[in-house]
Structures are given as C-alpha cells and as structure tokens.
Amino acid sequence: MxxxxxxxxxxxxxxxxxxxxxxxxxxxxxxxxxxxxxxxxxxxxxxxxxxxxxxxxxxxxxxxxxxxxxxxxxxxxxxxxxxxxxxxxxxxxxxxxxxxxxxxxxxxxxxxxxxxxxxxxxxxxxxxxxxxxxxxxxxxxxxxxxxxxxxxxxxxLLKAGIARDGYIELLGESHDDAIALKGWAHDMAAGVCRAVVRAEDTSLADCNVAVFPRNDAPEDAVGFLGLLSADDLPRARDIQGIFYRGRTAWRYLAVHERKFVAGPLETPGHIRAMLLQSQSSPQVLLRLREAANGFDGTETISSLPLPVRLGVDSLYQGDEGAFLISGWMLDPDDHVQSVRLRRGRAEARLDGTWTRTERLDVEDAFADRPEFKSAISGHRRSHGFIAFADGLVGDPAAPLYLEVTLRDSRRAYMPLHPTRLSARHAALRLLNAIDPTSWALPEIVDRQIVPFLTAARANAPTIETVIDVGRFGEAVGAAILVAVGDAEEDFAPLLGLLALDPYTRQAPIVLVQQSEQFRRRAARIRQLAEFYRLPLRLVSVEGSGDASDLARTAAQAMDNETVILLSASLTPANPGWYQTLVANYETKSGSIISPTLAYEDHSIRWAGSTSLDRADHLQSSRYAGYPVGAVNRLKLTRVQTASLECCIMPRAALLDDTGVSPTYLGASLKGLDLALVLSRRGYESYWLPVLQMLGSDEASGAVSAATARYVERVDQTLFRGRWMQTVETEGTAHNEVST
Structure with missing residues (x-):
C-alpha cells in the first residue's frame, strides 16, 4: 500500500x-x-x-x-x-x-x-x-x-495527502522519555529524522533510526529500529502511527492492528535482539545501545568487569514519595560518575547529597578478591552511605531501582523493594542501626533525616476499632484519655491505680493505642478492665504511634466535653487528684490545666513554662530540679503553655484543625508544638502546683539510650524551624511597641 x-x-x-x-x-x-x-x-x-x-x-x-x-x-x-x-x-x-x-x-x-x-x-x-x-x-x-x-x-496537511509507507509492529515503553519502534518501510533512512506522532494529542518527536534487512517484508522494504524522543510523548499503546521525513518525502507509518506493546522491562531486550544486525550513524547506534542497556528488572552491578560493587542495607519509603536509603558502594578507582534512585520517569541523584560513613566490613569482605585487592587502600574507608531522596511520586506500580552510571557511560542497575513505613518509624529504625559513636551521625541527622521528615507528610490517622468494656456507656464526668505511646510497654499498674481511686473507677476511661500494639495487647487489657470492673473504651488507631496524634484521633470516639489527658508513663502522687483537677477546671472552663510533673525522687521536672523568648530557649521550665515542697502551696498560675502529658482540657481543643505539624520523633516537643498552637488559638493555659504526677524524662523504647540525644537533636531542629522565626518576629514587634 x-x-x-x-x-x-x-x-x-x-x-x-x-x-x-x-x-x-x-x-x-x-x-x-x-x-x-x-x-x-x-x-x-x-x-x-x-x-x-x-x-x-x-x-x-x-x-x-x-x-x-x-x-x-x-x-x-x-x-x-x-x-x-x-x-x-x-x-x-x-x-x-x-x-x-x-x-x-x-x-x-x-x-x-x-x-x-x-x-x-x-x-x-x-x-x-x-x-x-x-x-x-x-x-x-x-x-x-x-x-x-x-x-x-x-x-x-500530512493527513490529507501523505502516502502510507509501511507498518509499526512493536511499540516499546521505557523508563526514560523514549518509545522504541520496530517495523518495516520503503522510504525509511538510517539516521535522525523528524516525526509527528499521531495519538489523541499530536506531538512532535525526533526519531533515531537504524535499518536492517528483512526477508519477510515487501520488495524494496527494509526493517527499522527506531527510538522516539520528546518531552510530551503519549503512552506507547495510544500511538496510532507516525508521519516521518523519509529519503524523498514525508511518509506515514501506521501501527499494525496486531501490534505488540512491550513494557519498560521488556523493551531493552527487544532492542538488543535487533541491534547487532542494524546499521546507522555512530551517534544513533550509541543512543540505541543506551536504550538496550536500560533497566530490565535484573541486577547488573555485581557483573561489572570493574572493581565497582554496591549494596543496600535498608530502604524506607515514607509519605509523599520520600525515601531514606542506607547502603554501601565500593569504588576504589573512581569509576562511578553518578548514582541515581529511579522510578519510571522520576529520578533523584544520590551521590551529590549523600553522607558517607565508614564501613570496614565492606573493605574486609572484598580485600581478598584479586580485582579489588590491589585497588583497596587503608586510607579510604568511607564506603557506606545514607541518603534522602524526594520527589519520586510517579506510578507506585513502576519498579524502583538504583542506576549507577560509569565514567565511560555504561550503566548498571539494582532493583529495590522498599519497606513502607511512616516517616517517624523509618527515621527511628535508621538511627538505631547507626553506630552511635560515628563521627558522621550529626551530618546524617542534619542532611538526611531532618529533610526526610520535613518532606514526608503523614496521612491523618484513622480509628480502626472501638471496643467497650464494662459499663462505659453509663459512666459520667470528665473522661480520662490514656494515650499509649512507644515507650509505655507496661501500663497495667496505672489501670490498677485508677481502679483503687473511688472517683476514677467510676469515670469513663478511654485507652488508645496504635493498631499494631492494640492487636498484641487488646485481650490482656480487656481481662484487666473486667477484673478491675473499669468502664473502659479501647480505641485502635491506624497510621500513627505518636501520643499526641493518638489522643487527637481518639477524641473523635468520645462524647464527653471535658477530657483529662494522662500519659501511661505517669503515676498520680496525690489522692483525690481527679476531683481536684475537675474542680479547678470548673473555675477556668475552656482552659487547659496541668499539674506539676515530678521525678520519682519528688524533684520538679516541669512546673509551668514561660514564653519562648529567644531562639536558643525552646522552653523555660521554672523550678526544674527544686523539691515539689517548694511549690505545692502556690495557687493556680497562668503559664505560656500547659503540658499535654497530663492536663484537663476541652475535647474541642483536640478536635481543632491545627494544620500540618512536623513529624517529630519524640513526644516532648510534639506536645509542646501542639500546646503552642492551642495557645495561639486562644486556649488559656494554667499550672496547678498542688497536684503532682510522678514519672521520668521521656525515654523512648524505639531508640537506644546512646541514640536518644540524636532523637532530641532531630526534634529540636524541626521545632526551631517551625517556631523560632515566629517567636523572634513576635519579640521584635513587642519591643517596638514597648519603645
């Protein structure tokens, strides 16, 4: 035709x-x-x-x-x-x-x-x-x-009078912005030609063409292998045909009705199968070889004939296409030009921003291999790396892989299978896996973990399951809301104390846990509640293990207008604490009131906070270290923020839309962040010295004691980034008014 x-x-x-x-x-x-x-x-x-x-x-x-x-x-x-x-x-x-x-x-x-x-x-x-x-x-x-x-x-014009010249039999998708073509034509010439791609939306492309002999094609026709390149190409399956500039005129190639559409993993193999018998200019053949060397789902780094090897220890996928990757690369002769994390058409270059770490185990593993033995020196031991990658929000079904490009333009690949975790849990896992004495740890925190947490936006947690035990529906009064975080492994004693108090054993108690914890402990908690005859509501929350998020989500499963937040790690030091909190709240209805937080030796841990007046003062906690006897005769005092570890507050404050907050690793600054937001929304905060709650400083069970200070460093960095500019602006404005 x-x-x-x-x-x-x-x-x-x-x-x-x-x-x-x-x-x-x-x-x-x-x-x-x-x-x-x-x-x-x-x-x-x-x-x-x-x-x-x-x-x-x-x-x-x-x-x-x-x-x-x-x-x-x-x-x-x-x-x-x-x-x-x-x-x-x-x-x-x-x-x-x-x-x-x-x-x-x-x-x-x-x-x-x-x-x-x-x-x-x-x-x-x-x-x-x-x-x-x-x-x-x-x-x-x-x-x-x-x-x-x-x-x-x-x-x-092309549709109106251009002659048909052959057929396209194969269309190959790729991970790059290119589509491979294979078929036959009469007027097709080797080289680069302009092409107009027919689809629902017409687009213009360059086509790199190589030709090869075909015995099954019509007389005077040649087989061709082409590669369409453009920024706005349609999907391969949507292409109807192409107009191309042939040797003598513009021609039209229709897509055959029995076309085969190859996926991105299959296309490199189809190109390799035809490339050896194809002829074209050196530039076109180089471009086709690059496409033939594309990712086909197999690992090829370990087969490189050069002393280059790479491994991945962990890859965590947070929210919004953010990744945190830990691994190693041995490249003693500097053959590697770049390392990229890729998914579909999205990519993130790792080697420009990663943090290198010492990995003696990598060097020892390859020291006896002939190709590495002569290249490895004892002076370069930073073979490990930790990197944050962002922006890979393409098709979630597309394969994720590492692409290593060598200085001679060769490429090699490693397919990856990320572990899907919340950004918070991913960062905590990585911190636990790093040697706490590593000199690179501060840089890892500042350049990798903090940006990862900043880029990842967690989905709002949701209620998974609600179970009532005892006569919860008949209980009245302020509800006691106990949020069980990562560190609270054993809270049975708290349930026992609530059962011994004549006021709290009649109050509605809501105990909320992250869904994974709930599945492990629900049966035991139910047994305890039935044994103590407590009116208890168990709430399982999917999507968060943070105590503040747990409490705010559980508030949706309550009808009580007044809520007492109580951390599962605290122990009441005063009898009658429940009715004392309720009585003071009745005089300051709609406010947030917190007792003194003390250590088990009855020295003060928190006794009200002053304003955040300087960038180097996150929170000034008055009387810290004093004995509680020095303050327990003071009256109810107005403070800048309450402590959300223990407080009485309106349920409406927990249901307020406070916007998106950073993904903190610990509970302390996350609670302070929420308290500051509520303060700026008009909720007054008070400190009640006459009551004390006993407990220790936060010691998250999710990290080792040696790594805890880096958790604090992460949270302080996130907190300063969110609040210090606001605080300094407010302080400057206050000084100008005073002047």
Whole structure:
C-alpha cells in the first residue's frame, strides 16, 4: 500500500475561476502567519511581499511552487506561500509578490479557508505532485518556533495527502522519555529524522533510526529500529502511527492492528535482539545501545568487569514519595560518575547529597578478591552511605531501582523493594542501626533525616476499632484519655491505680493505642478492665504511634466535653487528684490545666513554662530540679503553655484543625508544638502546683539510650524551624511597641 493516500477534505468552490482572475485564497495558520494559495508564473523560493499596496508594509515569503499539469490562461505554475503578517490589523486585501514595486499583484479572496480546504486545493492544483508539494510545505512550517497551531496545521496537511509507507509492529515503553519502534518501510533512512506522532494529542518527536534487512517484508522494504524522543510523548499503546521525513518525502507509518506493546522491562531486550544486525550513524547506534542497556528488572552491578560493587542495607519509603536509603558502594578507582534512585520517569541523584560513613566490613569482605585487592587502600574507608531522596511520586506500580552510571557511560542497575513505613518509624529504625559513636551521625541527622521528615507528610490517622468494656456507656464526668505511646510497654499498674481511686473507677476511661500494639495487647487489657470492673473504651488507631496524634484521633470516639489527658508513663502522687483537677477546671472552663510533673525522687521536672523568648530557649521550665515542697502551696498560675502529658482540657481543643505539624520523633516537643498552637488559638493555659504526677524524662523504647540525644537533636531542629522565626518576629514587634 505504499502509494495509497489518506482521506481528503471536500474540495471548496472551483479553483479555475479564482486562478484566472488573479486571485489568491488565504488560510490563517496563527496570529503571525498566513498560508496563501494561488497560480501564476514561476516564483523564487523567497520573495518580498507588499501588503495592501503599501510599500512600507512588506514581509519575506517562503514559496513552494510547481508546474501546473494544464495551464489556465496565463497561469503556468501553482504556488503555496507562507507570509508573515501582523494579524492585529485587518486581513490584507491585496498582495504583491516581487521586488521594487514590480512583480505580480493578487487580490485576496474575502473568505478565508481552513487547512483542510488548503489540502484539497493543493491536490487539485498539484495532482500527482501533491505529496512532494505538501512535504516541502510541511518542512517550512516545521521550522522553529513550532507552536500548537502550527503543529495542528502540519498534522492536517500530512493527513490529507501523505502516502502510507509501511507498518509499526512493536511499540516499546521505557523508563526514560523514549518509545522504541520496530517495523518495516520503503522510504525509511538510517539516521535522525523528524516525526509527528499521531495519538489523541499530536506531538512532535525526533526519531533515531537504524535499518536492517528483512526477508519477510515487501520488495524494496527494509526493517527499522527506531527510538522516539520528546518531552510530551503519549503512552506507547495510544500511538496510532507516525508521519516521518523519509529519503524523498514525508511518509506515514501506521501501527499494525496486531501490534505488540512491550513494557519498560521488556523493551531493552527487544532492542538488543535487533541491534547487532542494524546499521546507522555512530551517534544513533550509541543512543540505541543506551536504550538496550536500560533497566530490565535484573541486577547488573555485581557483573561489572570493574572493581565497582554496591549494596543496600535498608530502604524506607515514607509519605509523599520520600525515601531514606542506607547502603554501601565500593569504588576504589573512581569509576562511578553518578548514582541515581529511579522510578519510571522520576529520578533523584544520590551521590551529590549523600553522607558517607565508614564501613570496614565492606573493605574486609572484598580485600581478598584479586580485582579489588590491589585497588583497596587503608586510607579510604568511607564506603557506606545514607541518603534522602524526594520527589519520586510517579506510578507506585513502576519498579524502583538504583542506576549507577560509569565514567565511560555504561550503566548498571539494582532493583529495590522498599519497606513502607511512616516517616517517624523509618527515621527511628535508621538511627538505631547507626553506630552511635560515628563521627558522621550529626551530618546524617542534619542532611538526611531532618529533610526526610520535613518532606514526608503523614496521612491523618484513622480509628480502626472501638471496643467497650464494662459499663462505659453509663459512666459520667470528665473522661480520662490514656494515650499509649512507644515507650509505655507496661501500663497495667496505672489501670490498677485508677481502679483503687473511688472517683476514677467510676469515670469513663478511654485507652488508645496504635493498631499494631492494640492487636498484641487488646485481650490482656480487656481481662484487666473486667477484673478491675473499669468502664473502659479501647480505641485502635491506624497510621500513627505518636501520643499526641493518638489522643487527637481518639477524641473523635468520645462524647464527653471535658477530657483529662494522662500519659501511661505517669503515676498520680496525690489522692483525690481527679476531683481536684475537675474542680479547678470548673473555675477556668475552656482552659487547659496541668499539674506539676515530678521525678520519682519528688524533684520538679516541669512546673509551668514561660514564653519562648529567644531562639536558643525552646522552653523555660521554672523550678526544674527544686523539691515539689517548694511549690505545692502556690495557687493556680497562668503559664505560656500547659503540658499535654497530663492536663484537663476541652475535647474541642483536640478536635481543632491545627494544620500540618512536623513529624517529630519524640513526644516532648510534639506536645509542646501542639500546646503552642492551642495557645495561639486562644486556649488559656494554667499550672496547678498542688497536684503532682510522678514519672521520668521521656525515654523512648524505639531508640537506644546512646541514640536518644540524636532523637532530641532531630526534634529540636524541626521545632526551631517551625517556631523560632515566629517567636523572634513576635519579640521584635513587642519591643517596638514597648519603645
């Protein structure tokens, strides 16, 4: 079918009358270009055009001319001219082609025509020459800049009169912005050609082409292997065909109805299978070899014939496409140019921002191998790396892999399977895996973990299960809300204390846990509640292990308007503490009231906070270290923020939309963050010295004692980034008002 043509638009009014009368018809391409169709004598390829008999308004026209099969009066040649114009003015009425006021004058037909009409006219005027005329016209239109309207005109012209030339039998998707093609054609030439890709949305692409002999193709046809490259290519399965610039003219390649669409992992193998027998320019063959060397789902780093090896110890995927990766790379001779984490078309370069760590175990593992023995020196031991990667939010089903590019342009790959965790748990796991004495740990915290937590935005936690034990529905009064965090492994004694107090054993108690903890402990908690005859509601929360998030989520499963937050790690030091808190709250309804937090030796841990007045003071806790006897006679005191480890507050405060907060690793600064937000929303905070709760400083069970100070460093960095600029701005404004 190489000589058949695509369908044409209906021919407009007969052209003979227009040509005999010295008229031209005009098709507006865009706001700056007109396509003019006419007939007359032979014209040069470029001529000045005088518009509306005004010698000051001239443009240089590009002209495609041809001899008419049959002369029409004095007209022996037809022409298609592209005339640059200023469309802000009205459509021209006359055009004069020629120099110095001479040349041929044409009257512009009052009615413009469409690009489809132009194609039909050219078929009538050019006859069998229409393919070459349209091809030359398209070549001129394709010169940059090529805006969407020009591309639309090009597509219409190509559809109207370009001959079919073969078929595309295979379309191959890739991880890069490229699509592989395989098929046969008559006019296809090796090299790089321009192509217009037909799909729902037409796009323009470059096509790198190699050709090879095919015995199963029609006579004089060759097989071809192509690679389409562009920024806006459609999906391979959506391509209907391509128009391409062949050796002699523009041609059309249709996609065969029995096409095969290869996935990104299959495409490199199809290219490799045909590449050895294909011929083209060195540049094209290099481009095809790169595509053939693409990721096909297999690990190829370990088979490199160079002393380069790489391994991954852990890969955590947080929220919003954020990743935290820990591994090692042995490259003693500096063969590696770059290391990238890739998913589909998204990528993140790791080697420019990663933190290197000492890994003697890696060096020892390869020291006896001949290819590494001579290259490894005792002076370079930073073979490990930890890196944060962001922005890989493409198709979650697309494979994730590492791409190592060598300095000689070769590439090798390692497929990866990330562990899906919340950003908080991922960071805690990584911190626990690092040697706490490592000199690189501060840089890992500042350059990898903090950015990872900042980029990852956790989804809002949700209630998974609610179970009532005892007569919870009949209990009245302020509800005691116990949020069980990571560190609270054994809270049975707290349930026993609540059962011994005549007031608390009648109060509604809500105990909330993260879903994983809930599944392990629900049966035991239920047994204890039934034994103590406590009115208890068990709440399982999916998506968070942070105590503040647990409490705020559990508040949705309560009807009580007043809530007493109580950390499972605290122990009441005073009898009657429940009714004392409730009585003071009744005098300050709608506020947040906290007791003194003390150590088990009855020295003060927290006794009210002052304002955050300087960037190096996160929180000034008054009387810290004093014995509780020094303050227990003081009255209810207004403070900057309450402690959410233990407080009485309105349930509405927990349900307030406080916006997105950083993903803190510990509970202390997360609680302070929420307390500051509530303070700025108008909730007054008070400290009640007469009551004390006993407990130790936060010691998260999720990290070792040696790593705990780095957890604190992470949280302080996140907290300062969120609040210090606000605090300093407020302090400056306060000083200016005072002055």
């Amino acid at each position: 190489p000589n058949s043509e695509l369908s044409l638009s209906p021919t407009p009014a007969p052209l003979a009358r227009i040509m005999r009368s010295g008229r031209v018809v005009v098709c507006p391409i865009d706001e700056t270009l007109l396509l003019v169709i006419g007939a007359g004598g032979p014209l040069a390829d470029q001529l000045p055009v005088e518009i509306d008999e005004d010698a000051t308004i001239q443009a240089i026209a590009s002209i495609i001319g041809w001899r008419l099969a049959a002369s029409q009066g004095s007209a022996t040649h037809g022409f298609a001219a592209l005339v640059p114009v200023d469309r802000e003015s009205s459509m021209p009425t006359t055009l004069r082609f020629g120099k110095d006021g001479g040349g041929k004058r044409y009257i512009v037909a009052p009615r413009t025509v469409s690009t489809g009409d132009v194609a039909a006219m050219l078929k009538e005027l050019a006859g069998p020459q229409v393919v070459h005329v349209l091809g030359r016209l398209v070549d001129v239109l394709m010169k940059p800049p090529l805006d969407p309207r020009k591309l639309g005109a090009v597509t219409t």
